[in-house]
Amino acid sequence: MHTLVSYPGDAIFIKTKKGHDEIAQRQFGLNIRQRRVLIIADGTKNISAIREVIPKDELEEIISFLAEQGFIAPGENHARKAPATRAEKIVVLESIKNERSVAARHVSFPHSQKRSESSHADEPALLPDAEKIRQVKDFMTTTATTYLGLLGADVIHRIERAKGAAQLMIVVGHWHMALQESKQGNRFAAPYLEQVTAALTGKGEQLEARQA
Template sequence: MALDTSIYAKTAKGRDEVASRGMGLNGRQRTVLILLDGRKPCGALASLMTAGQVADIVGQLLALDLIEPRAADGGPPAAQPERARETSRGEHDAHVARVKRYMVQTAQAHLGLLAAEVVGRIERTNDADQLRSVVGYWHMALRDAKDGRATACAHLEHVRAGLRDAGVPA
């Protein structure tokens, strides 16, 4: 899914930030946070700023846990790494699957046509250890991409946190 068709909604923390202004977001960050309502795609923000700027800000807001991906139909949030305790093998697998989907989403959002190779490597992984071995490749691709450069480190920290939640040393 390209960023222009990606849909994001505010998390509880994001709604609190809109009300309190406690995190000191800059004007563009705050505008994007307010406009991401879980219904309209990021492409609707094209008249406000360039796609690269929107992508950078979306990455920043994701890293701050102020927004979360939504399904294309506006339904419940698309999976992404969450901070929770691991209590079972099923939860471990669910955490790894969420991390995997998050990596695919960010690759597709920031890498354009180059995402195919990165996404292929991610999708071919079968367990946490294999996924961990792909994280460096994914991160370097994001760092090398014009649209991903500014947010690559934040995305990496998000993935590492998700892997830690799954009980995988990141």
């Protein structure tokens, strides 16, 4: 049982070595939402920004756990307090929706169906265009090969296995995380994420890999 700590909205956290190791190796058994918060805790977003994609009560629980277990640590107060980007919100929403979908296969919630439908009303519609999805897959595979090398094999396997835009959007989180943690690809991770999410939601056409 860990201690629940309430942090101010302007508090900023960064990954520790243990946090970076968990991102790379997945050895401590974090659940999906814990991993999402760990990914977002990059020293540029304060608690208020992260609340845009994770509910306040749940976020306090996760932040307290990650800090107590040594995955994250308080960052500098003067760090840039960037809001969560639209692309990051989409990836987190799709991950949470996928988690709910898996749970729904085992448990029925008839009384909450209407509420659930309403809660998803503002979520972005994903593109059903098979050709565009293939283009996105090719782009993700190319960038993974370029910046991750042999370490990108698992990511590429996930990309190719994805069936449809919804499954591919879940993989986008893993791909983006891997680019963030790579030496050469981290500076391109954010713009690539914007391009891919825009393409999968029909908001963008061009997918352009940049020079390393």
